Amino acid sequence: MLTNNNSNKMFFLFILFFSTLISISSNSWFGCWIGLEINLLSFIPLISNSKNLLSVETSLKYFLTQSLASINFLFMILIKFSLLKNFDMNNIISIMMNSSLLMKMGSAPFHFWFPNIVEGLSWMNNFMLMTWQKISPMILLSYYFNKNFLIFMIIMNLIIGSLGGLNQTSLRKLLAFSSINNLGWMIFSIMISENLWLFYFLIYSMMIFMMISLFFLMNMYFMNQLFINNMNFFIKLNLLINFLSLGGLPPFMGFMPKWIIINFLLINKFYFLTFIFMMTSLIIIYYYIRIIYSSFMFNYFKMKWVNLLMKNNMSLINLSSFISISSMILSTFIFM
Amino acid sequence: MCFNSFFFLFFFMLINFFFFVYFIMNGLSVFFEWEIISFNSMSIVMSILLDWMSLLFMMFVSLISSVVIFYSKSYMNSELNLNRFIILVLMFVFSMVLLIISPNLISILLGWDGLGLISYCLVIYYQNLKSYNAGMLTALSNRIGDVMILMVICWVMNYGSWNYIFYFDFMKNDYVMFIISFMIIIAAMTKSAQIPFSSWLPAAMAAPTPVSALVHSSTLVTAGVYLLIRFNYLLIDMFFFKVLLFLSILTMFMSGISANYEFDLKKIIALSTLSQLGLMMSILSLGFPDIAFFHLLTHAMFKALLFMCAGVIIHMMNDIQDIRYMGGLSLYIPLTSLCLNISNLSLCGIPFLSGFYSKDLILEMVSFNSFNLMVFILFYLSTGLTVFYTFRLIMYVMINDFNLMMIYNLYDEDYIMLNSMFVLLFMSLLSGSFLSWFIFSYPYMIYLPFNLKLMVIYVSILGSILGFMVSNMGIYSLNKLLLSYNLSSFLCLMWFMPNLSTYGLSYIYLNFSQILFKNIDMGWSEIYSGKGIFNILKNYSVFYNIYQMNNFKIYLFSFILWFMILFIFFFI
Numbered sequence: 001m002l003t004n005n006n007s008n009k010m011f012f013l014f015i016l017f018f019s020t021l022i023s024i025s026s027n028s029w030f031g032c033w034i035g036l037e038i039n040l041l042s043f044i045p046l047i048s049n050s051k052n053l054l055s056v057e058t059s060l061k062y063f064l065t066q067s068l069a070s071i072n073f074l075f076m077i078l079i080k081f082s083l084l085k086n087f088d089m090n091n092i093i094s095i096m097m098n099s100s101l102l103m104k105m106g107s108a109p110f111h112f113w114f115p116n117i118v119e120g121l122s123w124m125n126n127f128m129l130m131t132w133q134k135i136s137p138m139i140l141l142s143y144y145f146n147k148n149f150l151i152f153m154i155i156m157n158l159i160i161g162s163l164g165g166l167n168q169t170s171l172r173k174l175l176a177f178s179s180i181n182n183l184g185w186m187i188f189s190i191m192i193s194e195n196l197w198l199f200y201f202l203i204y205s206m207m208i209f210m211m212i213s214l215f216f217l218m219n220m221y222f223m224n225q226l227f228i229n230n231m232n233f234f235i236k237l238n239l240l241i242n243f244l245s246l247g248g249l250p251p252f253m254g255f256m257p258k259w260i261i262i263n264f265l266l267i268n269k270f271y272f273l274t275f276i277f278m279m280t281s282l283i284i285i286y287y288y289i290r291i292i293y294s295s296f297m298f299n300y301f302k303m304k305w306v307n308l309l310m311k312n313n314m315s316l317i318n319l320s321s322f323i324s325i326s327s328m329i330l331s332t333f334i335f336m
Numbered sequence: 337m338c339f340n341s342f343f344f345l346f347f348f349m350l351i352n353f354f355f356f357v358y359f360i361m362n363g364l365s366v367f368f369e370w371e372i373i374s375f376n377s378m379s380i381v382m383s384i385l386l387d388w389m390s391l392l393f394m395m396f397v398s399l400i401s402s403v404v405i406f407y408s409k410s411y412m413n414s415e416l417n418l419n420r421f422i423i424l425v426l427m428f429v430f431s432m433v434l435l436i437i438s439p440n441l442i443s444i445l446l447g448w449d450g451l452g453l454i455s456y457c458l459v460i461y462y463q464n465l466k467s468y469n470a471g472m473l474t475a476l477s478n479r480i481g482d483v484m485i486l487m488v489i490c491w492v493m494n495y496g497s498w499n500y501i502f503y504f505d506f507m508k509n510d511y512v513m514f515i516i517s518f519m520i521i522i523a524a525m526t527k528s529a530q531i532p533f534s535s536w537l538p539a540a541m542a543a544p545t546p547v548s549a550l551v552h553s554s555t556l557v558t559a560g561v562y563l564l565i566r567f568n569y570l571l572i573d574m575f576f577f578k579v580l581l582f583l584s585i586l587t588m589f590m591s592g593i594s595a596n597y598e599f600d601l602k603k604i605i606a607l608s609t610l611s612q613l614g615l616m617m618s619i620l621s622l623g624f625p626d627i628a629f630f631h632l633l634t635h636a637m638f639k640a641l642l643f644m645c646a647g648v649i650i651h652m653m654n655d656i657q658d659i660r661y662m663g664g665l666s667l668y669i670p671l672t673s674l675c676l677n678i679s680n681l682s683l684c685g686i687p688f689l690s691g692f693y694s695k696d697l698i699l700e701m702v703s704f705n706s707f708n709l710m711v712f713i714l715f716y717l718s719t720g721l722t723v724f725y726t727f728r729l730i731m732y733v734m735i736n737d738f739n740l741m742m743i744y745n746l747y748d749e750d751y752i753m754l755n756s757m758f759v760l761l762f763m764s765l766l767s768g769s770f771l772s773w774f775i776f777s778y779p780y781m782i783y784l785p786f787n788l789k790l791m792v793i794y795v796s797i798l799g800s801i802l803g804f805m806v807s808n809m810g811i812y813s814l815n816k817l818l819l820s821y822n823l824s825s826f827l828c829l830m831w832f833m834p835n836l837s838t839y840g841l842s843y844i845y846l847n848f849s850q851i852l853f854k855n856i857d858m859g860w861s862e863i864y865s866g867k868g869i870f871n872i873l874k875n876y877s878v879f880y881n882i883y884q885m886n887n888f889k890i891y892l893f894s895f896i897l898w899f900m901i902l903f904i905f906f907f908i
Contacts, residue, residue, distance in 0.1 A: 061888060068892055072899060091904045096899065103895060112884060112891040164884065166877035283873060 008045065011152040016132065023136035030075040032140050035327070036073065036104065039136060040066045047125045058120030065103065072100040076244040094146040096133030097154075105137040107183045108156040115164070123216040126172060130179045131205040137196060142190045150187055155276055162283035171215060174287070175208070179248065181284055185261055185277070186283045192264045200257040207254050208308040210243050210320045217314050229308040236295040238317045241300075243292050245324045247285035249251060253327035337422050338409035345402030345429070352395035353434035360388040360774060367439070376596065379497050385439040385632045389629065392775075393562065394437050396633050399763065400640045401429045408546035410752035411647055418532040421461065428454040433597065441498040445485050448527070448559065452478035455556050459543040470542035473837060477536040481560070491516050504569040517574045520567050528560030528613050534591070535834035537610050541602040545647030548602060552610055553643050561632055562614045577896040578790050581621040585714045588614030588830055592721030596806070597817070597828035599659045601646050604729055609639055609685065610762045611722060618715070618907065619698045625700060630775055631694035633656030637767050638679040638691055641760040645676040648753055649733070652746050659732040666734040669748040673734055675757045680730055682764055684723045684796060690768030695719070697772075699792050700782045720795035727803025736807065784877050 019042060023035025040063070048059035058125065076097045083093075106114035119124055141150075163183025168174045182204055199285040218235070220226060231239075245252035258281070265274045294300045310317070356825065359365065365387030372380045405425060412418055429455060435447030452475060460471035482673035494512050496504050507513050524530075529537040540552055551557075564571065564580075571577050588611050612635050620628035649665065649672065650657055666673040682691035702715050738744070748754070817824045862868065 064888075064892060068895060072895075092902060096902050096906075099895075100897060110891075110895055112886065115889075116886065116888075160880070163873065163877050163880050166873055167881050256728075 003016070012042045012045045016128070016136075019295075020136045021130065022160060024139045026037045029080070030134075030292075033070065033074050033077060035136060036070050036140075039133070040070060043128070043133065046128065047121055054120045055205065058117050060097075061113060061120075062117050069100045069110075070101040073097065073104070076100060091146060094144055094151045098149055100147055101137045102153060105134050105141075105183060105194070106180065107187065108151075108160045108180060111160065111180055114180065115173045115176045118172045119170060121172070123172075123212050126175070127209060129214045130175070130208055134183070135201070138186060138190055138201070139194070141187070145191065147191060147302050150191060151270075151273065153185045154187050156275070157181065157187065158276055158280040163278035165284065165287055168287075171221055171223060174223075174291075175211065177210075178284060181280060185258065188265070188273075188277075189261055192268075193259075196260065200261065203253060203257045207246050207324070208240065210324065211236075212248060214238060214242065214317070214320075215282060216309060217311070226291060227294070228303055229301055229306050230304055231295075232306045232310045234310060234317055234321075235308060235314070236292075238321045240295050241324045242319050243288040244285075247288045248281055249285065251328065253324045256328050256331070263299075281333050318323070337419050338405055340401050341404040341422055341426055344410075345398045345405065349395050349398040349402060352391050352398060355386070356388055356391040356395055356767070357774075359386070359391055374433075377496055378493060380442070381440065381499065382443065383440045383498065383499060384437045386437060389565070390436045390769075392633065393629075394433055396636055397432055397436070397555055399428065400636060401425065401550055404546045404550040404640065404644070405465050405758050407549070407644055407647070407753050407756040408544075409869075410601060410652065410750055411546055412544060421544075424454055424457055424461075425546070428458065428551065428555070434557070435559055439499055439501045439566075440488050441492055441500055441683055442486070445482070445489060449482050451556055451559055452482055452805070455540070455547075455551050456578070458551060458735070458783070459540050460545055461547065465758045467542040470539040474536045474540045474552075477526055477529075477533050477837065481523040482524070485524035488516050488519045500570075504567075508570065513570060513754055514574065517567070517571050518576050520563065520574045521580050524560035524564045524617075525580070525583070526560070527563075528557050528617060529587075529610055530580070530614065530617060531587045531590070531833065534587055534610060534830065535837045538603050538606045538830070539834070541600070541606050545602070545643060545650065548606075549643035549647070550642045552606065554640035556630050557609065557613055558616075558636065560630060561613070561620060564617070564620055565625045566820055567627055567825060568620070572623060576616070577621045581618055581711070583710060583716075584614045584617035584621060586614075587611075588718040589714050589721070592718045592725065593827050594830050595725040596721065597824065599658055599660055599731070601650065601659050601662075601729075602643075604725060605642055605646055606641070606660070608642075608722065611718060612639070612683075615695075615698065615715075615718070619701070619709075622702070622705070622707065622711075624698075624701060626775060626882070627694070627697055630771055633771055634682075634690045634694045634764075634768050637760060638682040638764045640687075641757060641764050642679040642683070644753070644757050644760065645672055645679065647894070648672045648748075648750070648757075649676075653740060654739070659729065659764065661740045662733045663736040664734070664738040665746065668746040671754055672750055672757070676762050677730065677734070678727045678761060682768075684726050684799075685719065685792065688769075690764050690766065690771075693768035693772045695782065696792060700784065700789075701780065702790070703784055704782045714793060719792065720799040723796045723799030724803045724806075727800045728807045731804060731807035736809065785902065827868070847906050893896070 001234035005136070019035050019038035021035075023032050024039065026032050026035065036317060037112055044059050044063055047055065047062065049055040076093060080093050080097070121129065125335075157180055161179075161184060162175050164180070165174055165177035168177065186200055189200045201303065214235070215221075218225075218229075226239075241252060245254035248254050248258040262274060262277065265277065365385070367386075368384040370382045371381060374380070405422060408418075408425075409419065412421060415421060428451065430449045431445075431450030434443055438444050438447060441573055456471050456475035459474050460467045489498065492498055492500060492503075495507065503513075526533040537552065537557065541548060543551070564848050591607040591610035591614065595611065598604045598607060612631070616628045616631050616635070619631065648669070650660065652665075652669070655663060656662075663720070666677075678689065679718065682689040685692050685695040687696075699715060699719060702712060817828075
């Protein structure tokens with residue numbers, strides 16, 4: 001992502017990282033809000049490119065939604081401070097604060113901006129949006145959440161993430177809906193412990209990074225681009241493994257965080273919620289496998305006039321496949 | 337090859353005879369044991385038990401097998417691979433000997449499985465479709481018994497070793513012994529073709545005649561009876577023994593009736609073997625193991641002889657086994673018909689032939705002890721049926737007119753076959769009295785009223801008269817079977833029980849599974865999973881997409897609306 005020539009972007013990237021750190025390590029709610037604002041302000045120059053009309057529109061939409069959410073957040077903080085002596089208002093205020101934070105993250109039911117904006121960004125900006133931008137709202141959510149409200153939001157996240165993605169052909173929107181689904185898992189992990197959320201988040205961002213870097217190197221934005229090419233075998237294998245890992249299929253890396261979260265679900269007796277987690281996971285795996293199933297058949301349809309060869313910058317593909325396959329087993333050697 | 341194995345087995349028989357006389361006169365029994373490995377609490381030993389019962393049985397087995405091998409030198413002389421046949425027969429004899437001398441369940445399993453496998457190889461020896469089907473039926477029915485013995489091996493590991501003879505006195509009322517007895521009885525029932533498993537014995541007549549003489553008359557089918565005789569102390573007041581009684585007398589009765597409807601020579605003899613096996617099993621389950629053993633041995637003699645005579649006749653009739661083509665043979669082949677008649681009459685229990693000693697003793701023991709009315713009736717009825725089909729067979733084969741072609745070659749002077757039959761003829765005449773003097777050191781005390789004593793004779797005479805009358809055929813005779821077609825087909829086809837082992841295992845399940853496949857796999861489960869769920873999800877997704885594609889202001893405004901609703905709740 002540092003391959004663009006503009007050094008301003010490097011500057012704004014630094015401020016982006018720093019703003020998240022401000023937000024999560026502040027003593028007061030006000031400091032959190034400051035961090036969120038700086039985050040918004042530094043992300044806008046990263047995604048706007050004044051030569052591209054779609055990019056300008058996307059950055060405008062992003063600015064509008066995020067600033068609305070930040071204003072609400074500030075307002076709720078102030079109401080909370082001024083009416084703190086009234087303890088029976090705690091529920092409503094926590095719901096309102098959580099709503100504004102959920103809108104910042106792009107979680108259902110406030111997620112409608114998310115696929116739109118993802119459609120207008122390039123792959124590396126998408127990566128920042130899907131991973132880094134979620135850190136500070138999540139952690140702020142963990143400071144003051146309302147359990148019942150959040151469980152309802154989790155269910156909505158899961159269902160919308162799975163159902164919305166069934167009808168998509170754009171790869172960016174597909175990953176957007178998958179990101180909404182994974183937000184459901186992450187919000188639940190926040191409710192259990194922050195450590196667990198960190199674990200899930202790290203593995204999720206690693207998987208997303210591998211996927212997005214593969215799409216970025218192949219310059220693919222839509223599903224038909226996957227089927228027209230004559231891909232090199234290793235690229236196809238890597239795509240297969242990463243998609244299955246993202247879906248949470250067992251020998252791959254992506255199964256581990258989901259497994260641990262299901263463990264906590266069952267310990268805390270959230271049985272119906274477990275059922276919803278599982279079933280929506282199945283729908284997500286369905287539309288991943290729909291993309292890649294031709295790559296694990298013996299006889300497949302090969303177009304021979306567009307060749308996608310392994311270029312020099314794709315040398316880490318084998319390493320990423322290896323990590324995806326063997327992480328779960330190797331982790332038992334390291335952490336036991 | 338034939339002569340070598342014949343001499344070896346004959347010599348082996350003489351050794352066994354000598355040792356048998358020595359052991360039974362001195363009341364000896366020798367137990368060899370070689371401990372192969374002793375592991376935690378289990379000890380794996382190879383043991384050999386030589387007492388008078390095993391030596392006597394080995395003597396009879398080796399005598400019959402030596403005579404059969406000698407006979408097959410002439411019977412199978414046009415066979416290219418005669419060596420293969422002789423080797424199979426020798427392996428069979430070896431498995432049988434292993435079964436006889438073993439007091440150890442593992443070596444019994446080795447012998448048992450060897451018997452089943454080699455009888456399969458022998459039944460499919462003529463490689464045509466009928467032999468293939470018969471062999472499959474034989475092998476799979478015997479396989480059930482093998483599985484039962486395997487499970488007994490597992491259960492007996494409870495007790496620490498596989499030498500079962502040591503545990504009978506101590507563990508009689510144990511639950512484990514209850515299960516073991518059940519499984520042993522099922523294993524014996526499959527090998528000796530009692531009622532649920534009786535379909536393989538008539539089908540196994542697709543084997544060559546020497547095989548039938550050795551295997552299906554005296555050795556394979558009596559292995560089950562021998563096993564139960566060995567386990568007799570365990571089984572004697574168990575519940576399943578009474579079930580065995582019930583099933584074995586029904587076997588005896590059913591096969592007696594079915595033999596009357598048969599027109600295939602070897603099938604009649606097979607059904608007669610089945611009837612006598614039922615007799616052996618039933619007298620064993622009534623609590624008289626030594627009488628069962630006695631009948632086992634005398635039956636082996638005359639049944640093997642009967643099969644060998646049938647083999648000679650089949651050769652003469654140009655490989656036709658249907659008795660309707662035969663007739664008047666007593667005029668043309670006097671020596672063979674001598675052997676045939678003596679073995680048949682011995683089967684009926686005509687006084688002072690060998691079968692009389694065992695059969696009459698059985699019937700008198702049944703009358704003397706107070707048993708069930710059904711047991712009594714079925715025993716005597718089956719005896720009458722035995723005489724009935726025997727006399728019918730004699731009438732068809734020996735006495736009625738010759739029914740084959742005008743040109744015939746009835747060749748009796750095949751001295752190889754005849755000499756082998758004479759050996760068995762000698763034993764068939766004398767073995768009854770000889771065995772009764774050896775085995776029973778004192779005779780059984782039987783005191784019966786006059787008519788009950790003569791009941792055997794009444795039933796036999798009735799059977800013989802009926803046999804004579806049924807086989808009177810002329811040009812204008814009506815086939816009475818057609819008048820009572822339903823009843824006759826029920827009785828003729830062994831009460832439809834072979835369908836259990838053939839159609840019932842393949843056709844019924846395949847039919848049912850086709851219905852299930854069409855209705856469920858390709859029917860309802862497509863709507864309730866598979867395609868149906870896909871349609872539902874696709875419709876939901878399309879519906880959601882309509883929501884997703886909206887004006888941007890609407891999103892922002894909906895967020896504000898949510899907050900206004902929350903504020904309203906806040907201020908209330």
